Amino acid sequence: MEQKLVSIITVNYNQPQVTEALLQSIADHNTYRNIEIIVVDNASKTDPVPGWKLQYPDITFIRSEENLGFAGGNNLGIKEAKGDYLFLVNNDTEFTPGLVASMVNYMERNTRIGIASPKICYYDQPETLQYAGFTPMNYYTCRNACVGQYEQDKGQFDDRTGTTGYIHGAAMMVRHDVVEQAGMMAENYFLYYEEMDWCDRIKAKGYQASVNMQALIYHKESVSVGKKTVLKEYFMTRNRILFIRKNTSPLTCFVFCCYFLAVVAPRNIFRYVVEKEYSFINAFFKGIWWNLTHRTHSNDLGYRFN
Numbered sequence: 001m002e003q004k005l006v007s008i009i010t011v012n013y014n015q016p017q018v019t020e021a022l023l024q025s026i027a028d029h030n031t032y033r034n035i036e037i038i039v040v041d042n043a044s045k046t047d048p049v050p051g052w053k054l055q056y057p058d059i060t061f062i063r064s065e066e067n068l069g070f071a072g073g074n075n076l077g078i079k080e081a082k083g084d085y086l087f088l089v090n091n092d093t094e095f096t097p098g099l100v101a102s103m104v105n106y107m108e109r110n111t112r113i114g115i116a117s118p119k120i121c122y123y124d125q126p127e128t129l130q131y132a133g134f135t136p137m138n139y140y141t142c143r144n145a146c147v148g149q150y151e152q153d154k155g156q157f158d159d160r161t162g163t164t165g166y167i168h169g170a171a172m173m174v175r176h177d178v179v180e181q182a183g184m185m186a187e188n189y190f191l192y193y194e195e196m197d198w199c200d201r202i203k204a205k206g207y208q209a210s211v212n213m214q215a216l217i218y219h220k221e222s223v224s225v226g227k228k229t230v231l232k233e234y235f236m237t238r239n240r241i242l243f244i245r246k247n248t249s250p251l252t253c254f255v256f257c258c259y260f261l262a263v264v265a266p267r268n269i270f271r272y273v274v275e276k277e278y279s280f281i282n283a284f285f286k287g288i289w290w291n292l293t294h295r296t297h298s299n300d301l302g303y304r305f306n
Contacts, residue, residue, distance in 0.1 A: 003034035004108070006100055006173075007083030010091045011040045011073035016048040018220070019091040023056060032100035038080055040064065042073040069190035070169065078184050083176060090170045092220035094123055102215035103173045106161075114178040114207025115199060117167040118215035121153055130219055132157035133164035133211040137196070139248045140255045142240050157213060164211040169195035171217045174202070181205050186246075188297070191231070193239035200247045230283045237287030246296045 008026065012019040019039060026037065037059045041049050049063045062076050074088050085104055099118060107113050120131035132148030144165055148157045172195065182201045185194045199209045244256045265284075272280045 003032065004084040004104055005082060006032060006035045006085045006087055006104060007038060007077075007081035007176075008035055008087045008089065008100075009038045009040070009074060009077035009081060010089050011042050011070065011077070012044060012048065012091050013042040013067065013073070014044045014046075015091060016044070016046075016052075019048075022089070022091050022093060022095075023059070025093075025095045029095040029097050030100055031097055032104065035100065036060065036081070036083060038062065038077040040073045040077045042069075043067040068187060069194075071185035071189055071194040072187040075184045075187060078179060081176070085173055086176055086179065087173045088169075088171070089217070090219065090221075092123075093171055094218040094220065096216045096218065099215050099217055103212055106210075106212045106215070107173065107175065110208075110210075112206075112208050113210045114182070114202040114205070115167050115172055115174040116210040116212055117164075117170075117172050118217050119153075119157075119211070119213045120168055120170055120217055120219050123218040123220040126218060127153050129153045129157070130221070131168040131170070131211075132213060133160050134166040134168075136165040139244060139252050141259055142244050142256060159213075160211060161213040162210060163208050165209070166196050166199045167209050167211070170219050170221070175207075178202055178205065178207055182207075186297075188294075189235075189239050189242065191235040191239070193243045197243055197246060228277070228280070230279050233280045234283035234287050237284050238290045239287075241288065241291045242296065245291065 010019065010022060023037070039052065039059060040062045041047065041064065043064050043066050047063060049061045052059070052061050060080060062080060064073065064076060068076065077088075078086060085107065087100060087103065103116065103118060107116055117131065119129070122128045122130050129148040129151050131146055134147060135145045137144045147160065182198070182205050185198045189197065203209060241260065244253050248256070268284055269281060272278065272284070
């Protein structure tokens, strides 16, 4: 039987060497024959695409002259993709032998799986888990948990293969026909929450989000990556509210807003003051203001950081 075509899609932004390491990893470890690779350059300051086209003639490269964010960059790749399955991976990931084949075989066995992620471990600490699934979302607080994160991988979560709350944006395989039904990722998130929004829209079409613990990918994000920035604080605040606005009922959204104003806002502002992160106060309120002045489907990013 002919293998289903898999489109491997990744986005580069000012990290050509990191992206090249991913391409080498695919060449070294991928055992699945029927693939196409699509690399989107998301308006890097120095355009690497002309050189890449000479170096990698079998790979499709797309150059965007504007930074479209995580969702927008991946959407450019999705529009070009011909695969039955789309495997969206961060450019700072490392493939392992059998990864693509395991993901395809897993999804072929259950046609109700619309989108899935493999087990993810940290590249610099390969025995440490980053992702073994997500718990369901509490829409009243917009909080959930990443299963197994920072734990030593001793196989304790391997039996969790199956339905999960959400996939992980670092590596997610989705059926092409499911994208045609649910649409591509919402570009107005720009950073953070877009994969969760995508999951909710895919699940609303009757499909499952799943984790395949028998497939493994390494992520070069450091265990200590949680460094706070003004950009991250803005988008995490803005998109947490946007996610609830888009994916819940008016009543649930009202309860969340009460919780956010009564608990989250005072707690965060107190922390900013204590830690002398005064610029974060401005970013926090700009994130709130964006939601007061923009529709849920507006692609105007508002507060830009380019």
